Amino acid sequence: MPRQATESPKSRRTLQASKTAAKMLRPGRTEVRPHRFCLAYSITGTFMTQSTPRVADHPAHPQFLSRWSPRAYANDEISEQELLTILEAARWAPSSYNSQPWRFVFARRGTPHWTKLLGLLNEFNRSWAENASALVIVLSKTTFAPPGSTEEVAMPTHSFDAGSAWGYLALQASLSGWHAHGMAGFDKEKTRTELGVPANFAIEAAVAIGKIGDKAMLPEGLRSKEEPSPRLPLQALVSEGTFKG
Amino acid sequence: MPRQATESPKSRRTLQASKTAAKMLRPGRTEVRPHRFCLAYSITGTFMTQSTPRVADHPAHPQFLSRWSPRAYANDEISEQELLTILEAARWAPSSYNSQPWRFVFARRGTPHWTKLLGLLNEFNRSWAENASALVIVLSKTTFAPPGSTEEVAMPTHSFDAGSAWGYLALQASLSGWHAHGMAGFDKEKTRTELGVPANFAIEAAVAIGKIGDKAMLPEGLRSKEEPSPRLPLQALVSEGTFKG
Ligand SMILES: Cc1cc2nc3c(=O)[nH]c(=O)nc-3n(C[C@H](O)[C@H](O)[C@H](O)COP(=O)(O)O)c2cc1C
Numbered sequence: 001m002p003r004q005a006t007e008s009p010k011s012r013r014t015l016q017a018s019k020t021a022a023k024m025l026r027p028g029r030t031e032v033r034p035h036r037f038c039l040a041y042s043i044t045g046t047f048m049t050q051s052t053p054r055v056a057d058h059p060a061h062p063q064f065l066s067r068w069s070p071r072a073y074a075n076d077e078i079s080e081q082e083l084l085t086i087l088e089a090a091r092w093a094p095s096s097y098n099s100q101p102w103r104f105v106f107a108r109r110g111t112p113h114w115t116k117l118l119g120l121l122n123e124f125n126r127s128w129a130e131n132a133s134a135l136v137i138v139l140s141k142t143t144f145a146p147p148g149s150t151e152e153v154a155m156p157t158h159s160f161d162a163g164s165a166w167g168y169l170a171l172q173a174s175l176s177g178w179h180a181h182g183m184a185g186f187d188k189e190k191t192r193t194e195l196g197v198p199a200n201f202a203i204e205a206a207v208a209i210g211k212i213g214d215k216a217m218l219p220e221g222l223r224s225k226e227e228p229s230p231r232l233p234l235q236a237l238v239s240e241g242t243f244k245g
Numbered sequence: 246m247p248r249q250a251t252e253s254p255k256s257r258r259t260l261q262a263s264k265t266a267a268k269m270l271r272p273g274r275t276e277v278r279p280h281r282f283c284l285a286y287s288i289t290g291t292f293m294t295q296s297t298p299r300v301a302d303h304p305a306h307p308q309f310l311s312r313w314s315p316r317a318y319a320n321d322e323i324s325e326q327e328l329l330t331i332l333e334a335a336r337w338a339p340s341s342y343n344s345q346p347w348r349f350v351f352a353r354r355g356t357p358h359w360t361k362l363l364g365l366l367n368e369f370n371r372s373w374a375e376n377a378s379a380l381v382i383v384l385s386k387t388t389f390a391p392p393g394s395t396e397e398v399a400m401p402t403h404s405f406d407a408g409s410a411w412g413y414l415a416l417q418a419s420l421s422g423w424h425a426h427g428m429a430g431f432d433k434e435k436t437r438t439e440l441g442v443p444a445n446f447a448i449e450a451a452v453a454i455g456k457i458g459d460k461a462m463l464p465e466g467l468r469s470k471e472e473p474s475p476r477l478p479l480q481a482l483v484s485e486g487t488f489k490g
C-alpha cells in the first residue's frame with residue numbers, strides 16, 4: 001500500500017480543525033476509540049509515517065477519521081445478528097432511482113461457507129484475512145427497470161452506488177466495535193463461478209470484517225503499516241468552478 | 246423516482262430493531278432530527294408510502310436512516326467553511342491502494358460559478374436544485390501509479406471508491422444540519438468541456454446541498470415524494486455463501 005506524502009502546510013485552519021477534533025473527541029463524545037490520542041496530539045497538520053497521523057483539515061465528524069482498515073485480526077467469531085447490523089447500514093445508502101444495486105454474499109468464521117470465500121482471495125490477502133471473523137463479497141446489479149417499465153436497461157451508476165453502500169458498511173463496522181477491510185485482490189472469475197453470480201451483476205470488492213488483534217502476529221513488512229493511513233490534503237481534491245487536477 | 250413496495254413481514258426481529266432505534270433516538274442521543282418521530286413511531290415493520298416510513302431490520306446507527314435526499318431547498322447561502330467540512334468527510338473514505346480517486350468541483354449560491362454549474366443539470370433537476378446552496382460535481386481518476394512505479398495504469402475501482410466518498414459526504418451533510426441530493430441527470434459532455442475535465446477522469450455524479458425548505462413550493466407531483474424513501478428488505482440483498490439474486 002502506498003503511503004502518500006501529504007505534507008499540507010501548517011495553516012491556521014488546520015490547527016483550528018485539530019483543536020476542534022480534539023474537543024469533539026473528548027471522552028463521552030466519541031463512539032470509536034482506537035486512535036483518539038493521535039487526533040488529539042497531532043496538531044502539526046502534517047502526517048508522520050510512524051505515529052498514527054490523522055488530522056482533519058475541517059471539523060468533520062470524528063467517526064470518519066476513526067474508521068480504518070487493519071490486517072491484524074483477532075480470530076473471533078461474529079454472530080449473524082452482529083454481521084447483519086453492519087450490512088443494515090449499507091441498505092440505507094442513496095442510489096440513482098433508489099435502485100439499490102448492492103448485493104452481499106457473506107461467510108462467517110466457523111461456518112461451512114468460510115473456506116469457500118477465503119479461497120477466493122489472493123495469497124497475500126488470505127495470509128491476514130484468514131484471521132477475520134466474516135468475509136463479504138460486494139456485488140452490484142448492472143441493469144434496472146426504470147420507473148413505469150419492466151424492461152431492464154443498463155444502470156451506469158451501479159459501482160458508484162455500491163461504493164456508497166460499502167462505505168456505510170465500513171463505518172457501521174467501526175461504530176459497532178469491529179473493523180472492515182476492503183480488498184480488490186481476489187479472483188473475480190472464480191467468485192462468479194463459485195458463488196453463481198449472473199452476468200448482469202458486477203463483482204465489486206471483497207471485505208474482511210473482524211476485531212483488532214495483536215499486530216505482533218503480522219510479518220515485519222505489514223506490522224509497520226498497521227495504522228490509520230494518511231490522506232491527500234483536501235485542497236488537492238477540491239476546486240471551485242473549474243477542474244484543477 | 247420509483248417507490249418500491251417493500252412490505253417485509255412484521256417479524257420479531259423487526260419489532261426489536263425498531264424498539265432499539267426508538268431508544269437510540271431519544272433526545273440527547275441522536276444528532277439528526279428531521280425524521281426522528283417516524284423511526285420512533287413506525288413499529289409495524291412495513292413501509293407506508295405516505296408517512297415517512299423508515300424502520301431498520303437491524304439496529305444500525307440511526308444516522309444512516311436519518312440521511313435522505315430532499316428536493317425542497319430553502320435558498321440559503323452556505324459558507325465555504327461549512328461546505329469544506331462536508332467534503333472533508335469524503336476525504337477519509339477508504340480506497341484501493343489508498344489511491345483516493347475522488348475529486349470535487351463546487352459552486353456556492355451567490356458566487357460567480359453558480360450559474361455555470363446549475364446550467365449543467367437537466368431541466369427537471371434544475372427546477373428544484375436552483376434553490377440549493379451548493380452544487381458539487383463528483384469526479385474520479387480512472388488511472389493510478391501503483392506503489393513503486395510512476396507509470397499510470399487503469400484503476401478498476403475508481404467509481405466504487407468515489408461512491409464511498411460521496412456516501413460520507415452525504416452523511417456529513419446530514420450530520421451538519423444540511424442535506425445532500427445526488428443527481429445523475431446532468432450533461433456529462435458539457436460538464437467535461439465547461440469544467441475542463443481531462444480524459445482520465447470520469448464524471449460520476451452531481452450533488453445539490455442545501456437546507457430543507459417548505460415543500461409547498463414544489464409542484465404537486467414532487468410534493469408527495471418529499472420524504473425519506475423506503476428500502477428493499479435486507480434479506481433481499483444478503484445471502485450466505487452463494488449468490489441468491
Ligand atoms: C476497493 C478496495 C480494495 C482494496 N484492496 C485491498 C487489498 O486487496 N489488500 C489490502 O490489503 N488492502 C486493500 N484495500 C485497503 C486500502 O489499502 C485501504 O482502505 C486504504 O489504504 C486506506 O486506508 P484505511 O482504510 O485504513 O483508511 C482496499 C480498499 C478498497 C476500498
Ligand SMILES: Cc1cc2nc3c(=O)[nH]c(=O)nc-3n(C[C@H](O)[C@H](O)[C@H](O)COP(=O)(O)O)c2cc1C
Pocket residue numbers: 092093094095096097098099157160161246312313314315370426427428429430431450472473474
Ligand atoms: C448517483 C445518484 C443519482 C441520482 N440522480 C437523481 C436525479 O438525477 N434526480 C433526482 O431527483 N434524484 C436523483 N437521485 C436521488 C435518488 O433518487 C435517491 O437517493 C434515492 O431515491 C434514495 O432516496 P434517499 O436518498 O432520500 O434515501 C440520485 C441519487 C444517486 C445516488
